[in-house]
Amino acid sequence: MSGFGGVLPWARRTLVEKDKILTSEEFSAILGICQIVPGPNIMNLAVCVGSRFAGARGAFAAVLGLSIGPILLVLLLAVLYDHYSYLDSVKGILRGISAVGVGLIASTGLKMMRDEFQYPAMLLVVVITIVAASYFHLGLGWVVLIASPFALFLAWIKAHKV
C-alpha cells in the first residue's frame, strides 16, 4: 500500500501487460516471495525483478530507479512542511490525512485476513502477534521470534489440509 495505493498495480501493468518482461504467473510467484521476506515489499520486488535480468547490478539499478524520484518528491514536501507547518490549516490537513492513513494500514491487514478464514486456526497466529505487540508492547524482533514457531507449525498443517 503506497501513498497513491499504487506502486504494485503499476509494476504489474508495466512488467506484465506492457513490456511483457514477466508472465502473470512469474509476477505472482515473485510477489509471493517478496511478501514472505521482511523489509519494504516494493524494494524486495525491485531486487527480485532487477536481479533476474542483470544480477546484482540489475537489482541495484531497479532499487535506485524506483526510489530516487519518490525520495526527491517527498523531500520537496518536507521543505514545504518546514515553511508552512505553523499554519493551522496545514496542521489540520495533516491530522486528517494521518487519520485516513491509519485506516488504510488497518484495511490492508483486514483484506489479507480474509484469506485466513479457510483455515481459521491460523488466526491464532494473528492473535498471538497482536497480543505480543500491542498488549505486552514487545519489540518487533521479539514478536517475530515468539510468533514464528506457531506460524510455521500451523502453516504446515494448513498446507496439508487446504
Place this chain on the structure above:
Amino acid sequence: MSILLSLFLKLSAFSLVAFGGVSALLPDLLDLAVYQERWIDLQTFSDYFAIAQAAPGPNFMTVTLLGWHLYGVIGAFLATFAIAWPSSILIFYLQRLLLGIKDPLKKQAIQYAAAALAIGLVLSSAWEIALQINHGVAAYVLTIFTILFTTFTRWHPLYLIVLGAIIGSMGLI
C-alpha cells in the same frame, strides 16, 4: 555523526524483522524516534507519517523523512538505504532458494506462515499508531470510516486521503 551511525544501525536491524513491510514497523519506529532517542516529537512524527501517506511512491517514506529531520538530504538517503539494504540482500539470495523449492506443500507452508505474521503485525501496527496519533473522537471516526470504505467499496485510496485533507483543513479533526 553518532546520530547518523545510530540511525543507520537501528534502521538496519528493523529491516530484517519487518514482516508486512514498513507499515508493520511504524510503532517500533515511533517508539525509537520519539520516546527512546528523542530524535523528533510526536507531532512531527505524525505529520511526517501523513506526508508519507499523501506522497506518491513506496510507503517507506516516513523513514526517509525521519532521516531528513535528523541530517538533511544525507540523513534522508542514509535512512532509506538502512531500511532497505539488509532485506534486499536477504531476498537477493533467498529468491532462488524459495523459487527452487520443489515441494509445493513446503512452499505453501512458508507462504502461509509469513502471511499470518504479516497480518498480525500490520493490524497491531495500525492499532498502536492510531492510539498515538489520533486525537479525539473525530479522528477515530475518520479512521473507521476509511476502513469501512476500503473494505466495502473499490474507491481509490487517494480519494480518501483527499477527503481526510479537506475534513482536516476545516478544523474538524
